[in-house]
Amino acid sequence: MSIAMPAPNQDVIARGPQIVAALQAVLPADAVIHDPQETRAYECDALTAYRCPPLAVVLPRTTAQVAAIMRLCNDMGVPVVPRGAGTSLAGGALPTADCVILGTMRLRDVLEIDTDNRFIRVQSGITNLAVSAELESHGFFYAPDPSSQLACTIAGNIAMNSGGAHCLKYGVTTNNLMGATVVLSTGEIVEMGGPEAGPDGLDMLGLFCGSEGQLGVVTEAILRILPRPEGARPVLIGFGDAEVAGECVANIIRSGVIPVAIEYMDEPCLRAVESFAKAGYPTCNAVLIVEVEGSADEIADQIARIREIADALNPVEFRESRNADEAAKIWKGRKSAFGAMGKLGDYICLDGTVPVGQLPYTLRRIGELSREHGLEVANVFHAGDGNMHPLILFNANQPGDLARAEAFGNDILRLCVEVGGCLTGEHGVGIEKRDLMSTQYAPDDLAIQMEIKDLFDPQWLLNAAKVFPLQASAAHRGRAAE
Ligand SMILES: Cc1cc2nc3c(=O)[nH]c(=O)nc-3n(C[C@H](O)[C@H](O)[C@H](O)COP(=O)(O)OP(=O)(O)OC[C@H]3O[C@@H](n4cnc5c(N)ncnc54)[C@H](O)[C@@H]3O)c2cc1C
Structure with missing residues (x-):
């Protein structure tokens, strides 16, 4: 383990029984967990190399209960770690031994759907996918679509300013968040933003979105919703050269065509995906999936322009989907890419972002760094906005291998900053990139x-x-x- 955590406050740990009793006095019996067998379920998030059972876990159902917890912890000097579904890849929801985990997953009601004014108001523990499922019968959807959307919560999305494959066109969480109810560390309840177009005053919502649970606990959110597009169609483009695929992404963006998504997979990733998902991808060094949407004419026009750009770079294959089955087949491999890599062994998933024009150079340097560190890396990422997800393979049972993988990862993240990008596109800083913040x-x-x-x-x-x-x-x- 190479990421240090500070020593827990022993005074707080010693007062554990008193703290639990105080929490039980303000919450329903089933909302306080302190049995070490049960708190273990909360000892880590998706950065599983780092674990620490918390002092206690509280699972409130209302904003008022969250406020009571925050007031009490503030008065008793108890650290609080807010938690949604615990899918953070950056260790954002990792507990400390002296903390109370404040889980918002029981706050999951839909409070209002207003299609005239295009918003949905929800409690923040609802999952991302449940929001779009609620909107389907109204002909609307919520655009940010993290690959973890089946599990991750809107609270976690707001805290991490999450994105997804379809954020190239619609933006990430901050671009789709209209308002939030937040409980401050003192227990004060604050409303930020709102459904009206441009609320007056300082942009507090902008400050809170992406603040990683540092400033308050989000309990409700007002989200912008969009009418479902008439149609959408992905194309698959295979290249013999990984850097040329990066060049194709830059050329598409430069041309002014705005696809909904441009996803990239390199050869190590394609190999893993093919043996796992049998998606029928071509044998080549890089594949792009480019999805466009609109009316039938708009789709045909955009695909024609993308074909022209790709043809100039001699692709191995340009495959258009002609129906829903073919579209699903194109996406199948990409959607199972993380699972496929997991079959190969342990990996850490990075999240650096670079200017799109720097993709070819960055990919080449990542290859060189992989050889220098002696560790394999697979690249699968949201290429349209330069948000890279190098997956570094290592063996967790091999002493020292995790530290080597982390050192390699840090070199990649420094490279992202060097070429004008940043440490995180969507996964957040958490503990993973905490000590690299002074690079940026x-x-x-x-x-x-x-x-x-x-x-x-x-x-x-x-x-x-x-x-x-x-x-x-x-x-x-x-x-x-x-
Ligand atoms: C397989 C996989 C794929 C993923 N794909 C994507 C992707 O495509 N795009 C993407 O952006 N991310 C992705 N992620 C990362 C992760 O899913 C996101 O960061 C997600 O937003 C976390 O949501 P959560 O509910 O799990 O939050 P948690 O992991 O529980 O918490 C994340 C952070 O939010 C804070 N937090 C939680 N609830 C609150 C609250 N109520 N108030 C204030 N702060 C709070 C926590 O303290 C923590 O810092 C992926 C993760 C996995 C495992």
Whole structure:
């Protein structure tokens, strides 16, 4: 394990029974879990290499209950880690031994659907997929579609500013979030934004979206909804050269065509996917899946333009889907890519983002770094917005292999920043990229971010030890206490 966590507060741990009793006094009996056998279920998120059972878990059903928990933890000086479904790949929901996990998964009601004004109001623990399922009969959908959408919650999506394959055209969570109800560390309930076009005042919603549980607990959300498009069609383009595929992505974006999605898979990924999902992909070094949508004429026009761009780069294959079955077949391999890689062994999934024009160079450098570190890497990612997901394969049973994989991952993330990109496109910082934040931000920039946390969470009880480099945050809090 190479990512350090601070020592837990022993005073809080010693007061465990008292803290649990106080929580039981303000919540229904089934909403407080403290049996170590049961709290183990919450000991990690999807960054499973890091685990730590929490002091207790609380599962409120209402905003008022969340407010009561926050007030109590604030008064008793107890750290709180908000949690949705625990699918964070960055360790964002990892507990500490002295913390209360505040799970919002029981807050899952749909409160209002307004198709005239195009919004849905939900409790934040509803899953992403359940939102679009609710909207289907109304002819609407919610655009951000993380691959984890069956499990992940809207709260987690807001905290991580999540994206997905279809965010190239519609934007990520922040572009589709209209309002939120947030409980602050003191238990105060605050409404941000709203269904009206442009609320006055500072953009608090923009500040909270992507704040990774550092500033407050989201309990309700107002989400922008969109009418379902008339039709959508993916094409598959195979290339003999991985860098040329990257060039094709840059050329499509430069041309002004805006597909809904451009997904990229390289040869190691294609090999894994073919033996796992038998999707019938061509044998080549890279495949792009480009999906366009609109009326039949709009779709035909966009596909013709994409074909022209691809043909100039001599693709191995250009496959158009002509019906729903063929479309599903094209997507099948991409959708099972993470599962297919999991069959090959342990992996860590990175999330750096680069300017689209830098994709060919970045892919070449990742290949070189893979040889230098002696570890295999597969690339599968949202290429249209340069959001890369290199999957680094390693053997968790081999001592030292995880640390080697993490060192390789850090080199890739530094490369992303070097070429003008950033550490995270959608998975967030969590613990995974926490200590790399100073690669991207100057000390003054980080200090401003920490001062904002001071304002909302003066005791640093909310999801501390995430996002900000440990040394920098310790020094900052030391100075603030002087
Ligand atoms: C197989 C797989 C595929 C994935 N694909 C994608 C993808 O395509 N796009 C993408 O963006 N992500 C993806 N992810 C990452 C993950 O699903 C997202 O980050 C998701 O938004 C996390 O939601 P969650 O409900 O699981 O949140 P959790 O993992 O429980 O928490 C994530 C963060 O949100 C905070 N948080 C949770 N609830 C609240 C709340 N109520 N208030 C304030 N903060 C809160 C937590 O403290 C933590 O920091 C993938 C993960 C997996 C395992």
